Amino acid sequence: MGQLSKDVLEEIKKRAEGYKADMSAFLRAIVKNPGESADEAKHVETIKNEMEKVGFDEVKVDPQGNVMGFMGSGKTLICFDGHIDTVGIGNRANWNFDPYDGYEDDTKIGGRGVSDQLGGTVSAVYAAKIMKDMGLLNDKYRVMVVGTVQEEDCDGLCWQYIINEDKIRPEFVVSSEPTDGGLY
Numbered sequence: 325m326g327q328l329s330k331d332v333l334e335e336i337k338k339r340a341e342g343y344k345a346d347m348s349a350f351l352r353a354i355v356k357n358p359g360e361s362a363d364e365a366k367h368v369e370t371i372k373n374e375m376e377k378v379g380f381d382e383v384k385v386d387p388q389g390n391v392m393g394f395m396g397s398g399k400t401l402i403c404f405d406g407h408i409d410t411v412g413i414g415n416r417a418n419w420n421f422d423p424y425d426g427y428e429d430d431t432k433i434g435g436r437g438v439s440d441q442l443g444g445t446v447s448a449v450y451a452a453k454i455m456k457d458m459g460l461l462n463d464k465y466r467v468m469v470v471g472t473v474q475e476e477d478c479d480g481l482c483w484q485y486i487i488n489e490d491k492i493r494p495e496f497v498v499s500s501e502p503t504d505g506g507l508y
Contacts, residue, residue: 332458339454348433350374351446354408355426355435361409361477364389371408371445371471378453380469388485389473392492395452396461403468403494404452406445406501407475407482410437444500445471468494 328336350370357366368391375383375393382394391408413423413436421427426435433443448469455461472482486492 332460335458336454339457340450343450343453347446347450348428350449351433351438351443352426352428352435354442354446355438356424358413358424359408359410359437360412361474364409364471364473367408367442368471368473371449374449375469378449379456380452381456386485386490388482388489390482390486390490391471392486392490393449393452393469394466395456395469396466398461398463398465400464401466401468401492401494403470403497404444404448405470405472405483405497405499406441406448407473408437408442408445408471409473409476410440410442411476439502441500441502444502445469448498448500468492 353374354367354370357370359367368385368389371391372383372385372393375391380393380395381397383392385391413419416423421434423436426433426438428434452467452469455467461467470486472486474481483497
């Protein structure tokens with residue numbers, strides 16, 4: 325994609341801000357359902373529906389349960405990955421809000437799995453939409469957004485499946501694993 329001009333970066337930010345309410349509603353819709361490892365079906369369904377709603381060129385769920393959306397037609401495949409399973413909530417009495425209803429104020433959204441990694445998956449879905457809408461996915465690039473399953477129990481198994489069974493091998497993968505703003 326090369327270096328983007330300041331004007332293009334500002335347009336991306338403007339469009340992302342315009343989708344703030346949609347992204348918030350999408351994230352809260354995922355969080356409403358428990359999604360512990362090997363029980364991510366409701367998360368998969370919610371993400372698949374949103375990908376179709378925002379205009380992904382292709383959306384599919386592989387036999388392992390990973391949900392994948394594709395935008396663009398280029399030969400260079402860039403993937404954005406986020407695992408969509410969560411750990412349990414533990415003792416519900418330790419929560420000061422319902423972890424499946426969550427909460428939202430002007431600056432934060434809380435709920436089970438919001439930062440690890442459902443928020444990253446939501447961001448990736450809308451980033452792909454913005455890239456497509458702005459014409460950034462020319463005949464050189466294709467973007468894949470994948471919500472991977474069973475990371476909490478079998479970290480890495482989902483990508484072994486995607487590469488070995490689905491026969492999909494991106495040029496590189498950007499993980500939405502939370503890092504406190506660090507690049508890893």
